Structures are given as C-alpha cells and as structure tokens.
Amino acid sequence: MAVLESKAEAAFDGLYDQHKKAIYKLKEQKRANYEKLRLATAKPHEVPWHLPASIDFKRLPTDPLWERHLYVEGNGQFRAELGSWEAGVLKEELAKPEVVGWLRNLDRKPWSLEIPYEKGGDVRPMFPDLVVVRKVGSEFAIDILEPHDPSLSDNFEKAVGLAKFAEKHGGLFGRIQLIRKQSSAGGEHFARLEINQAATIKKLLLITSNPQLDDLFAVASK
Template sequence: MTGLTISHGRGQVDPRVAKFTATADYRSIAQSLDTASRTLTAGLTDAFVKYKMPADATDNQILDIQVMTAASAQVPQIVKDIDQEAESLTRKWLDETRVERKNLSDLSQARYDRIESMSTEPERTDLIAPEAAQVATLIRHDDGTETPTPTYDRHILVDEYGRYPAQLNTWEIEVLETELARPGTFAWYRNPSRTAKESLAIAYDDGTGRCKALRPDFLFFAEVNGEIVVDIVDPHGHHLADALPKLRGLAQFANEHGKAFRRIEALTQINGELKLLDLLNDRTREAIDDAESAEDLYLHIGRDYR
C-alpha cells in the first residue's frame, strides 16, 4: 500500500477539500489508468503521462503523475474540454488539407475519411459518385433455400445486363415504380445504409443529445428543361422510435440545403396507403418542429402518395 497526497484546485479553495491523503495500492492505480485510457483514449493518456514525466522521475513522482492523469479522466468538464479542443483542431487540419487530400491514393483518402466519420459534430462533405457496389445476388430463406435477388433497371449502377439487384419491401417497390413512371425520370440510386463516401447521410438528434445519421432510401434523377434535378424520397415506418427525430433532421436538412433538390419527401404506410410529407414546404417543417408523434403528422397534414 502507498499513501498519496493529492491537492485540489488552485488559488482560494475550501480548506476542507483543498488537500487530503488517500491510500491506494498499485493495482487500483493501474485500474484507474485503464479507465482513463478508455475515456481519453490510450494514446492520449500515455502521451500525457510521458509529457509530464521528468527524465529522472522518482517512484513517488511517477505515482503522482499517474494518479493525476487518472483523476483528470474522472472530471466531466476536463473530458468535455479535451473533446472540444480535439474536434476543433481536427476540423482545422481537415479544412486546410481538403484540396490536397484529393491527390492522395484511395487508401490514404480512406484513412482521412475514417477520421471525418469520427467527428462528434456533423460535417458537410462531398458526396462521391459510386463506381461499384457489393450487393447480394441471392436471398437465403429460413428453410435454407436460396432464390435470386430481384433486379431492376435504370439504377445508376448496373450489371452487364443493365440490371441492379435489390431486396425491397412491397411499398419500396411501389415507390420505385411510381417514381420511375414520372415524366423525365431517368435513373435512381439505392442510398447505401452504411457509412461510405457514396452514401448521403443527414445528421439528426436522436432525442438524447446524440448526433446520428439518417440515410434516405432513394435518390431519383430527372431531366427538366435540359437540367438534371434530384429528388430525395425516404420511406420510413411512422411507428418506429426514431421516426420523429429523423423527420426533424430531414426538415432541418431541407431548410438548409433544400435548394439543391427538386423534392424532399418522407413517406410511410398507414392503413395500407402511402402518405407523404413534403419537407420543402415551410408549414410542414413548422408542424414537424411542434409535433409529438410522427403518426399524427402523417394523419393530419400528410398527402396521398401518387
């Protein structure tokens, strides 16, 4: 066992808590450092210990530095300040190297992409046109049998037969058929549900203060008066717990970036019928802000999807 004297704060501090002596063994200190590594990351924890460590540090100095490091990770404000500073510095570096990074190899760019995806705040990034996709060509059923995945035409990625395999539910098929039948519509894109440079991701607050990504199901491309326009159509069950938070995120996205799209619509199925919300409509966005449930929105202001 070893006795450690730890001072709290600087300047005027309540004398009752300014200094105390706690008894701890080496194992408990090691466990506390391990906890700090999980909170602050192992790299940062190790770097801080080495930074504070004198070249000729005594055993007591080493213990003091380890305890200070472990204790710092237990202070929420310190952890928050470190996260904010790291986020700010990383964003600065990414902004400064934005153009130069385009000249790097795909492998090197992928490393930066992973760093961007770790951001605690939503970042606006370029959406890359997909060149290839990995999709399942067989559907495995519960009885162990397999059947070919249905294929569709006019997807922006197709096989040698001009088809794209996609496993869609009944109302996603209805959406696809309805959109491709519209005059001028010439292509569609099944937006990947995974984190990728080729996936359109829209930030939303999940209701607990955490930022998550909504990835709309479909993008449709049409030609109008010689110009290509893009529609976002996102079928999503109104009964799901994330339905309203996602609608709010989509509404905020439409408010900020709506001019880049011809339509941004959210869809759900109620009583066997598809209903839509027009996110480019100001009143719709206002209603979403005040709503208590996604179902109420679709029932009261939703329009029939045709």
C-alpha cells in the same frame, strides 16, 4: 479532457478547411481515409458525398430486375430484393418519364448518403431508402425519398432530422419526402409529406411527438 477534445477538434477543422479542396481531388481510397477522420466525433460533421465508380451490393440471381439504377452489373442489369413499401414507391417513380436514375441507399456503406437525427439526446445516422434523379429541363434534380412505417418509434425524430437537413441543404436537392402507406376510400396509397418547403420545415421543427407528426401528415401530405 473536454478542453483537450475541443482544442483538438478546432485544430482538425482548421486543417481540414485548409486542405479540403486538395482532399476532394484525391483518389477514392485516399479520400476515404480523411473522411473517416472527419466522422470520428460524437458531433456530426459535413462530408462531401461522393459516389464511387463501383459499389458493393449483395443480390441473388432470383432477385427482381429493376430499370434505371445508377449502378448495373456487367450485363447491364440490376437486381435487388426491395421491401414492399420501397418497391411500391419505386414503381410510382419509374412510371414518370422524367426519372432517369435512382440509387438504393443502403445502411452504413462508405458510399451511403447519411443524414443525422437526434433521439434521446443522442445523434444517430439515418439512411434514406431511395435517391432518385430526375431530368428537369436542362438540369438534374436529386430527390431523397424515405418510406417509413408510422408505427416505428423514431418517426418524428427522423422527420425533424430531415427538416433540419432540408433547412441547411435543401437548395441542393429537389424533393425530400417522408412517405407512408395509408388507406382511404379509394384503397391504399402512398402519402407523401414534402419536407423541402419552407412552410413544412417550420412546422416540423416545432414537432415533439409522433401524434403531432400524424396530424401534420393528415393535413399536408399528398
């Protein structure tokens, strides 16, 4: 069975590589069929990230209004109930004039940005909370921001997953940050570990426990 799966995967990859330019040009619904096949494997495969013309996003009329979201309702507004950490980080971002847009990256949507990480020998999907767009000169920078509670058991695995992603794809992005709320003499603040730097990537790839990540946060976060 392992031999059959290996041969089938090699055959599929060859066909996908041969036709991926044509697949990229297909309409969203047809392209999604090929992407589902591409993801139907225990080992993650890269799939080009496409944002559709519209997204499915649950919200209530009582949810807070937010500025500059990439998708808005017919009245030009966007409502969403964000977690306290997400809301706090987003307020810091929207205070920067260079931030021109953002996306609340929901879990397991067809349009979500998905990054793999390993935990207990299994490969799992991670969906960073915020994708932020900044205007830098005449170009745009795309940032990945992940506010993450340090008490959660998957902290260092997700940090390593982000580091591996940055090592391979960091040139396509601006900031890739793991973010924590921390207390200091000046009160609580959001500490940001900038992962999309060669020195930080090298350190993260050596980490095997949450205490080691805590130590790196203590010396390298801002």
